[in-house]
Amino acid sequence: MTLNCIIVDDEKTSRIAMSSLVDHSDSLNLVGIAESGEQALELLDEKQVDLIFLDVMMPSMSGFEFLDEIEDNNNVKVILVTGKKDFAVKAFDYAISDYLVKPVSRNRFKESVQRIRKSVSVGSDSDFPNNLLLLKLIRFMHSRDMNFLEPVPSRKSLLGYTYAMLTDNLDFANEADALDILEEAEDNEILTGKFVDTIYLCNSCSNSYLNIREVCPNCDSSHLVSNDLIHHFSCAYMGEISEFKAAGYGETLICPKCEKKLKHIGVDYDKPAAIFNCRGCAHSFQDPLIRAKCLNCGADQKVEHLVKKEIKRYHLTAKGKDMAEGNHYVKIRNNGEQMPDEGESTDYFIRALKNEIKRKSIAEFDSSVGMFRLWNISELYQRIGNAAKRDLQKELQQILSNDLAAGDEITFWDYETILVLFPEQRKEDVESVMHKMAERVKELIKDNFDDFDLELKMAVLKVKEDITYERTINELLEKASKSNV
């Protein structure tokens, strides 16, 4: 889950330092910077903000005065950032989420953001930005007796369609979140949807404004000229129409082989196909590739890699009305940009590995830990885009889990690295299981992306009582990078 945050600080150097910390965090999305409390109030009006990094000592409106102004806004978390420690008690009175003293260290910052993320994910059901948006939508629909939420075609929208309240509350770059929210709401029977249209989106930025065109299979250039191919029945000559035009005069076509005049299409000649000539590389071919160029982010992708989505009109269900009246919490899953297994599962894996290392020191048994490195997978991720990337990772995790025993643990360490813990299993046995898993991964990639050759690396180590989990993982990384499956 990514939190939208703003920085409020009157000092330029502090603003730069904080924005650098925010930029380095995968969990944060910086939506604005304010030099004063007044500017921050304006930002709160304009943007969907989940978290504020707030300076205390500001000239026209102090951090605490700002907090007084937003006391009704329960949806936003605040981290105070100040040069003095003296405000800690007062900050406690304001029930702020955390307190950072300048200069803010990277570790302290990370710890603070992690704490906020955790509190958001276990907090009230409406804390997720998506839940809040859905709540806004259904309260709006219900209060207006709106029978249907209609998709409105719009040239200015990322998706080509807008939904009242939803699209308005999302930044242009995140407008596709509206579809995720509506899909989840439908799955949760809060809304029912009726098909209106199918759209295709850029797999990188979800934009629907695409330039779809034929390109050369040799050099990917779209600078092509097409010519009809003519089959002259009487002499069986087949050639481009330009040859027949060159042999003829005006609109009259003459066969360059038998020199007869072509009379009627379908009677003495036919146009069975077209031939393309690439102006870029002079390649001639009959079957061009069809590619879609995104006019928002510029990504050029195969049309089969575009993301297909359904556009529907939605109706509020009885359950949805109940939720709108506050009789039930609004809760849908968060569809944010996250790995299938990010966060808590990785923490859990580390705890399990640490436990295994500890157990080794008091009992006599063999445990193993393995690693897969999908060495060149980033090339594929880039090609297929974010949505397909997430689906592929989910599928990878699922397929790998099939070979695991009940006590085994698996986690995505990062987008390219998978860790597997095999408690009480010998290294030799684990190696054969890992080879089987590697085969499955390769098959999955080959079945879905036949033009991509995955370079898969793998390593297995015994869990040792005198080697820390960090060293174990580092050794695996090193060993795997030298291997080849």
Add this chain to the structure above:
Amino acid sequence: MKENFAKKITHEDLVFMKIQDRSPLYLPQLKSFDAVIIEYSNQLATKEIVKKIRCHNMESVYLIPIFVYKIYEEESGAQNPLIDGTIHSLNNLAKVAEVARKINNKLTT
């Protein structure tokens, strides 16, 4: 409230805030009104201010009934789904009062 831009209009038991679409507005102050009437000067400015209200985080702001006051009708395509109606005169607010009451009743029940 900045008197130059915003005006309070009382109709029976309801209090409306009337603002111009290009005037600055501190949105949380809307929560003490029953509805807001936005005086139209151009499509973009009205659209912007309506969007700002509907994007606010406070429920009493983002759900407030919004009416657009246009002296003359303009061919501007479909009506903005985020507004609750259009009026052409401020002399008779009975119709919008009825709509505002209906919405506010829904929100309080």
